[in-house]
Amino acid sequence: MPVTHGVASSSLVRTAENGIPLGFAEWDFSFMAIYYVYIICNLEGVYYKGFSFNPTKRLEEHNLGKSRYTSNRGPWHLVFVTSFVKKSEALKYEKMLKRQNHVYLEWLIKSNRNEL
Secondary structure: OOEEEEEOOOEEEEEOOOOOEOOHHHOOOHHHOOEEEEEEEEOOOOEEEEEEOOHHHHHHHHHOOOOOOOOOOOOEEEEEEEEEOOHHHHHHHHHHHOOOOHHHHHHHHHOOOOOO
8 A cells, every 4th residue: 555755845755665656667867867077187197077977987988998088198086076967067067177277177176066
């Protein structure tokens, strides 16, 4: 028998007895995608800025030589990650980062914007 739990004060979510919302498997979560802008750094202090759905997997790809620019310059380390709900905002932020100097990037890496 489904159980009803209050969520906020005015809405209700019907759940099975195990607490999983009814129809959960059929929900479309594509609208909840998170987009990441990241900065990686190598041992020589070179920064590379990029966009990804999964920055840790993307870092692996950089270190495996699957990116032309980073292939012979590693190993790379993830030093900055920030997330966005809108893909367009993430791409704008990445583009802005690509125009920034080393001093700004070092400041940004130490800032509260960094989600690492």
